[in-house]
Amino acid sequence: MDDIDRMKPGSFKEMADASTAARFQLGKEILAGVTTFLTMAYIIFVNPDILSKAGMDQNALIAVTCLVTAIACILTGLIANAPIAMAPGMGLNAFFAYTLVLGSGGKVTWQTALGVVFLSGVFFLLLTLVGLRRKLVEAIPPSLIAAISVGIGLFITFIGLQNLGLIVNSDATLVQAAPLNRTILIGLAGLLVMVGLELLKMPGALLAGIVFSTILAVLFDSKVTSPSAWISLNTNVMDVAFQLDILGALKWGMFSSIFTLMFIDLFDSVGTLLAVAPQAGMVRKDGTIRALDRLLGLDALATMFGSLFGTSTTTSYIESAAGIEQGGRTGLTAVVTGLLFLLSTPFWPLVGMVPAYATAPALIMVGLFMMKNVSKIDFSDIRHGLPSFIIIVMIALSYSISTGLAFGFISYTLIQILTGKIGEIKFAMWIITLLSVVYFIV
Numbered sequence: 001m002d003d004i005d006r007m008k009p010g011s012f013k014e015m016a017d018a019s020t021a022a023r024f025q026l027g028k029e030i031l032a033g034v035t036t037f038l039t040m041a042y043i044i045f046v047n048p049d050i051l052s053k054a055g056m057d058q059n060a061l062i063a064v065t066c067l068v069t070a071i072a073c074i075l076t077g078l079i080a081n082a083p084i085a086m087a088p089g090m091g092l093n094a095f096f097a098y099t100l101v102l103g104s105g106g107k108v109t110w111q112t113a114l115g116v117v118f119l120s121g122v123f124f125l126l127l128t129l130v131g132l133r134r135k136l137v138e139a140i141p142p143s144l145i146a147a148i149s150v151g152i153g154l155f156i157t158f159i160g161l162q163n164l165g166l167i168v169n170s171d172a173t174l175v176q177a178a179p180l181n182r183t184i185l186i187g188l189a190g191l192l193v194m195v196g197l198e199l200l201k202m203p204g205a206l207l208a209g210i211v212f213s214t215i216l217a218v219l220f221d222s223k224v225t226s227p228s229a230w231i232s233l234n235t236n237v238m239d240v241a242f243q244l245d246i247l248g249a250l251k252w253g254m255f256s257s258i259f260t261l262m263f264i265d266l267f268d269s270v271g272t273l274l275a276v277a278p279q280a281g282m283v284r285k286d287g288t289i290r291a292l293d294r295l296l297g298l299d300a301l302a303t304m305f306g307s308l309f310g311t312s313t314t315t316s317y318i319e320s321a322a323g324i325e326q327g328g329r330t331g332l333t334a335v336v337t338g339l340l341f342l343l344s345t346p347f348w349p350l351v352g353m354v355p356a357y358a359t360a361p362a363l364i365m366v367g368l369f370m371m372k373n374v375s376k377i378d379f380s381d382i383r384h385g386l387p388s389f390i391i392i393v394m395i396a397l398s399y400s401i402s403t404g405l406a407f408g409f410i411s412y413t414l415i416q417i418l419t420g421k422i423g424e425i426k427f428a429m430w431i432i433t434l435l436s437v438v439y440f441i442v
Contacts, residue, residue: 025327029083032328033336036085038204040319040337042362043069043087044344044351045210049163049359050093051312054101054110057239062348064237064310066341072302072314073338077331079298080291083280083324085337086302089268089315090366091152092261094159095401096312100257103400108254114307115249120261121303121313127262128296136266139428144408145267146376147388151395151404152264153370158396160363163356164188183357186216191361198365203322206362213358227349235348240310256439260402265313269299272316280324318369383419387412406436 048061065088072086100113127136161167164187170176178184190213197205217224249258273295277283282290295316302314323333379385387408395404413433416425 025329026332028327029330029332030336032083032323032326032333034340035203035326036083036317036320036323036328036333036337037340038207039322040085040087040317041204041341041344042206042210042359043090044341045354045359046090046362046366047088047093047311048351049354049356050097050159051110054097054113056110056310057236059348059352060235060237060239060241061311062351063235063345064240066345066348067237068302068306068309068311068314070338070342070345071305072298073334073341075302076295076298077334077338079331080294081331082282082291082295083320083328083330083333084273084276084295085317085320085323085334086299086314087317087341088306088311089265089313089317090363091156091370091401092264092268092313092315093311094152094156095261095264098159099400099402109245109248111243111245112248112254113312114244114310115246116254116257117261117313118244118246118304118307119249120258120265121300121307123258124262124265124303125297125300127266128293128300136263136428136432139426139432140409141384141412143377143384143388144391144412145271146373147391147408148264148267148395148405149271149370149373150377150388151392152401153367153373154392154396155367155399155401156363156370157367160360160367162360163363164360165357182220183217183355186213186220187357187360189213189216190358191364194361194365206365209361209365210354210358213361214354217355217358218353221355224353224355227353230350231346232349233346235345237309242308243310244307256406256435257402259435260405261313263405264401265299265303265315268315269296272318272320275318276321276324279321281329383415383421384412386415402439406439409433409436 044062044065047065048058051061052058069085069087076082076084076086096110096113096117100116101108101110158167165178165181165184166187167175168178190209192209193212194205194209197208202208214224218226248254273282273289273292277289284290299315306312306314320328320334323337377385377388379389390411391404391408393404394407395401398404409429409432413425413429416422
């Protein structure tokens with residue numbers, strides 16, 4: 001009888017409707033993965049450009065960026081079944097190149113910096129496994145977390161303006177605006193394309209701007225020429241892969257940098273997941289996020305894996321929201337994104353021809369996106385407004401993310417003590433402040 005019931009016309013219709021709905025959702029997941037890829041593909045250009053400043057081979061970095069991003073996204077899709085993309089993080093790569101390596105005055109090599117990245121991933125994973133991650137995040141006031149994002153955004157914008165050639169050194173005022181020239185105008189043209197497409201809510205705005213500026217550079221800048229081959233399978237990733245110096249990173253003076261990288265990654269990951277989880281349908285009825293610990297664990301593992309292959313900290317990308325808006329709800333979205341990054345790997349000769357002033361507008365736009373968190377800071381309350389302000393200003397003006405954080409955390413604790421609010425300082429915050437003091441002493 002049951003078999004007969006299943007053969008009724010209504011059952012056939014239900015089966016057909018279910019099959020159609022499944023195919024429709026499959027199409028949405030694939031489209032979502034393509035959208036996420038287009039939205040964050042600028043990292044293929046920008047990450048190697050930033051890390052190469054630390055002395056690393058740029059062509060190898062292009063391939064490594066594609067490979068690490070591809071593997072991180074695919075594993076996230078398969079293991080966590082979440083439409084979240086992971087890649088080397090903006091701000092984290094700037095810390096790696098400009099603060100950790102260049103800011104050390106030659107004391108820290110990029111190999112040692114990769115060791116620092118690996119150890120930060122190890123500690124991040126341990127924090128996740130033992131359940132201390134949430135306590136550390138909760139110990140730092142939301143205003144200071146927002147200030148970190150804003151400060152890094154301002155820092156990245158400053159770097160972008162320098163790469164563009166619009167901001168240059170000055171003996172009188174430290175920095176000044178340079179007169180407009182051909183390359184600056186080419187970069188600004190790409191910036192206008194990015195802004196225009198962002199206004200139209202079109203995915204891939206940053207990528208389109210980089211491509212547009214690069215085309216103009218080939219046409220009007222004699223120093224930029226087309227590669228002899230657009231595709232090459234002869235990628236020597238070993239120029240940066242498996243070069244990390246873990247023993248060099250275990251020195252006492254490096255622990256503040258490990259601490260800083262771990263916390264920036266922690267804030268990036270948690271902030272991204274909190275932002276996209278509701279729309280992705282990942283929030284349970286009790287308010288918790290499905291697979292949160294698994295995603296954070298994958299984030300830490302991806303960071304360790306990325307450092308082995310030769311790139312800076314890997315983290316969850318807010319650009320995942322673009323794919324989620326297109327209907328991405330499962331890990332298939334992340335898998336499609338990863339496969340597209342994998343297919344991009346052989347195109348490293350084409351990416352390698354892109355000049356720094358063509359990728360600079362993308363840095364400026366990323367800085368703009370990160371600045372939106374300024375609305376989360378209550379500057380009317382000096383107990384929170386002043387430390388937040390110090391973090392923002394000192395990250396940008398000291399050209400050091402870790403220095404800005406240390407000043408901000410110390411000032412927050414001192415203000416709470418001076419205003420009689422010592423009871424509001426959580427135990428973990430005392431530890432963070434102590435580590436910040438150690439940062440200046442060592």
